[in-house]
Amino acid sequence: MFRHSTRSFIVGLCALAAAAPTSPALAGGPPSPAPHTAARALHTQTLTDLTAAMKGEAYAYAVYNLFAAEADRQGLPTVGRLFRSTAQTELNEHLREAAALAGTVGSNAANLRQAISGETYEHQVMYRSFAEQARTDGDLAAAKLFSEIAADEGRHRDAFRTALTAVTTGGSTVPAPPKADAVPVPAGPPKVKAARTKANLDTALHGEALAHAKYMLFAAHAQQTGNTALARLWEGTAKVELHEHFAGEAVLAGLVRTTKTNLGKAITGEHNEATTLYPAFAKRATAVGDTAAARYFRDTAADEARHAAAFQKALEQLH
Template sequence: MFRHSTRTLMVGLCALAVAVAAPATPALAGGPQPAPHTAGRALNTQTFADVTTAMKGEAYAYAAYNLFAAEADRQGLPAVAGLFRSTAQTELNEHLREAAALAGTVGSNAANLRQAINGETYEHQVMYRSFAERARADGDLAAAKLFSEIAADEGRHRDAFRAALTAVTAGRSTVPAPPKADMVPVPAGTAKVKAARTKANLDTALHGEALAHAKYMLFAAYARQSGNTALARLWEGTAKVELQEHLAGEAVLAGLVHTTKTNLRTAVTGEHNEATTVYPQFAQRATAVGDTAAARYFRNTAADEAKHAAAVQKALNQLR
């Protein structure tokens, strides 16, 4: 993961990083589905913030590494592509899932929908509209157009989740059909925006879309386990839009993907920083306040990131 790499990646504005009532231990599709619990509420405030930061970074790493894998495929480097994809799966299916369990991110179907409605409303009414206005004022017209389009999409997502909530809580309607994603390819390239604040807003948006995708997949797994397959399909379809359309479009404008050598260097820097600085600091803080489970998670994740750094460095050395 490279949330704290030399390329500063903002995470503070993501509206979906809020705690929900009646949380439950999350699991991704295909994994075990534990019953609801309230573990997230027992965490110290700082520990909870650190766990939430970890979730954002792991979600972003999953998305970015899959884009890096696609570029490695285009360059005829299947082994590197496989490394990126396997690392991405660890970030999502182990690191993020474990952090989400600690934070109590997933709740009942109704609670998950309310959480998503709040996030989508903020992105529709506030975040993306303000990003569009600022990009337009700075002359970044392509970014302004994309932000406006995503704002409209998030409004439609909110409305679909509202209808689903009515179906879940009152049984007066059916769960809407899932949206279809218009997949956006993300080739290697430079940033297509010029203003510093547009670049910063793209970073924030990228993190928000990555986290939304990851959380919606967790919500989908819970919905499917609870027997609501229509809701699970709605979550999964929306998650694809967030990842394959919104995040991908933002990644093109941000110039997120470069040559495979550069992508590997970026990954090495980030994984090393996570292993030696970020997660050890999180573990130290959690230990100091008695959050032993969180401290153990941070230590274990740091060890994983060290292995990732070594594997990615080896792949980079073989390309030189």
């Protein structure tokens, strides 16, 4: 893990964010509600860049855990441990700090309203359109999966609506958490053919990864406020998003290949973040005076460079 010296800073930011009333919407969702008072001081572009960072870090966490499982299957436990430790850094350091800066976590009611908005969009608009497009393009397995996930997201929305009533009025009880039907993700090529389906899968994968990460943050806040039933609902839904939805989409997308290929993909991604993406974010944040965000982007870029170097060393040791 990197940047242990920032831990107290991150925890403090998370505590401030937890006291705030609202936050940006889920990835791929409708227009974001107004950010909370602490985040409102940030420039709009900085908030956009922080959201992009969260989406990328959540995706890296999900993918690296799949890569770790494949390394284990190939009898490469050292590489598996490297992928898992890096995944933890992406989620528990990089994403959490970005979420704190952006004010992603609000009150339990605000978090539920944010999730309801995102789940409604995915249920009514995104996944239905993806399913229709996949059907038109002949990717019937993707069309079926998108339709199934659309229905799941509708159930998630309804559960969150009931939970919101419980939180705000006490007029109902928080629903029991859903159970994830975990999908194994073996190495293999894509199972879709159309470029549009592949692009939609990529959008969906990033959205499911971010939903998982956000819901785990919301669960922690619910637990901190003494609402264990709501925490369980968040955690159960997060597991569905990651182990069922993300995993099912990963199979169709051919996300996991051999460990050598997976390491190469990780190196490319980390190098891009270290040399292009995060430096650009830092430059923009600096230009508008968002110094804390600029520092975060620079520090994260340095971390990603170390990740790229570690993956490169692991790849070289496989030859």
